[in-house]
Amino acid sequence: MTVERSPAGPALTLATPAVPLLAVRDVSMTLPTPAGPLHAVDRVSFTLTAGQAVGIVGESGSGKSMLARTALGLAPASARTTGSVRFAGRELLGASARDLRPELGPGIAMVFQDPSTALNPVLRIGRQLAETLRLRGGLKRRAARERAVELLRDVGIDEPERRARSYPHELSGGMRQRVCIALAVACDPRVLLADEPTTALDVTVQRQILDLLADLRARRGLGLVLITHDLAVAAGRTDHLLVMYAGQVVESGPTAQVIRAARHPYTAALLASVPRLDQPSHTRLATVPGTPATPVGSAHGCRFAPRCSRVLTHCRQREPVLADPWSHQPVGPRHAVACFAPVGAAPGPGRGPGRLDGANGEDGEDGGP
Numbered sequence: 610m611t612v613e614r615s616p617a618g619p620a621l622t623l624a625t626p627a628v629p630l631l632a633v634r635d636v637s638m639t640l641p642t643p644a645g646p647l648h649a650v651d652r653v654s655f656t657l658t659a660g661q662a663v664g665i666v667g668e669s670g671s672g673k674s675m676l677a678r679t680a681l682g683l684a685p686a687s688a689r690t691t692g693s694v695r696f697a698g699r700e701l702l703g704a705s706a707r708d709l710r711p712e713l714g715p716g717i718a719m720v721f722q723d724p725s726t727a728l729n730p731v732l733r734i735g736r737q738l739a740e741t742l743r744l745r746g747g748l749k750r751r752a753a754r755e756r757a758v759e760l761l762r763d764v765g766i767d768e769p770e771r772r773a774r775s776y777p778h779e780l781s782g783g784m785r786q787r788v789c790i791a792l793a794v795a796c797d798p799r800v801l802l803a804d805e806p807t808t809a810l811d812v813t814v815q816r817q818i819l820d821l822l823a824d825l826r827a828r829r830g831l832g833l834v835l836i837t838h839d840l841a842v843a844a845g846r847t848d849h850l851l852v853m854y855a856g857q858v859v860e861s862g863p864t865a866q867v868i869r870a871a872r873h874p875y876t877a878a879l880l881a882s883v884p885r886l887d888q889p890s891h892t893r894l895a896t897v898p899g900t901p902a903t904p905v906g907s908a909h910g911c912r913f914a915p916r917c918s919r920v921l922t923h924c925r926q927r928e929p930v931l932a933d934p935w936s937h938q939p940v941g942p943r944h945a946v947a948c949f950a951p952v953g954a955a956p957g958p959g960r961g962p963g964r965l966d967g968a969n970g971e972d973g974e975d976g977g978p
């Protein structure tokens with residue numbers, strides 16, 4: 610909290626930093642499997658403020674969806690969860706589904722990968738929207754019908770009055786996803802969690818849907834959590850990035866900075882696998898070598914070590930913690946990495962996350978997690 614002097618006189622005004630809408634602190638989620646406990650989410654922390662977009666990226670199985678579900682109190686029934694998730698000041702972890710409904714219903718909404726499974730195939734889309742508005746928004750029948758059409762217009766559907774009478778199968782994949790987004794924002798949520806919202810769509814439509822999410826975020830001051838396996842989707846669309854590997858966040862920082870100067874070898878490998886416009890079309894894309902780790906049972910050392918090009922003996926023995934590589938401070942709002950040999954630093958056993966070569970105060974602040 611900072612104190613500012615009013616220009617009109619000696620009276621003081623207090624300027625508080627943005628209060629997080631969603632504060633995820635040290636959240637872990639373990640699932641029982643025949644091979645032992647699966648640490649699907651391991652000590653993850655982040656915050657989201659109004660109007661901010663946080664991207665969660667990582668390969669398939671890295672724990673992105675499980676993190677999102679745990680944060681919403683939707684982890685599988687057999688899961689063991691620890692940590693804290695506060696939404697608008699209220700603790701969500703450990704609360705029953707019944708207790709959560711009044712908070713989550715209007716407060717947090719989700720958009721999923723496959724719009725066709727999220728819609729009822731035998732109901733016209735206007736009816737589906739109107740039902741949601743009546744049941745969850747408390748609108749009367751006529752007001753709900755009118756609002757449904759407004760919402761369709763709001764998410765960029767042409768001729769919304771006519772389209773409201775369509776069944777889901779009569780719409781394109783992009784239009785169906787727009788309808789799902791309309792359903793998600795129908796009751797004015799404060800947080801929108803989008804889990805691979807464009808993975809099932811072709812590239813042009815992907816861009817339109819991402820533009821729509823950015824537009825809704827700006828107009829409604831929504832906090833957006835964008836989950837994707839594709840760094841290119843998160844780049845330029847999010848303020849802060851969390852890179853997940855085997856259930857852990859291995860790098861966290863302002864998106865532009867992480868993209869410009871990735872410090873974790875895993876992030877660097879993910880970046881190398883993103884196609885670039887200036888690459889000749891026949892260029893073979895790099896892939897992250899090896900297969901993703903499944904965090905089952907107890908393990909020693911860095912989970913990425915078996916696939917890492919910069920691995921040290923040390924990395925197989927001790928687990929690196931997420932820390933600010935410039936200041937040796939625990940994870941803060943700026944760029945942090947969990948690596949003993951971050952990209953840009955001369956590797957050396959026992960140095961821990963430390964000062965990086967050439968690293969200085971050039972990194973942007975985003976006030977993020």
Ligand SMILES: Nc1ncnc2c1ncn2[C@@H]1O[C@H](COP(=O)(O)OP(=O)(O)OP(=O)(O)O)[C@@H](O)[C@H]1O
Pocket residue numbers: 640647649667668669670671672673674675676685838903904
């Ligand atoms: N219901 C479940 N029971 C047991 N293990 C599960 C269950 N759901 C997911 N997992 C495991 O939890 C880990 C994290 O899965 P999660 O779905 O969060 O990954 P992800 O990063 O979202 O990948 P994807 O994009 O493929 O969904 C994986 O090892 C996965 O196999």
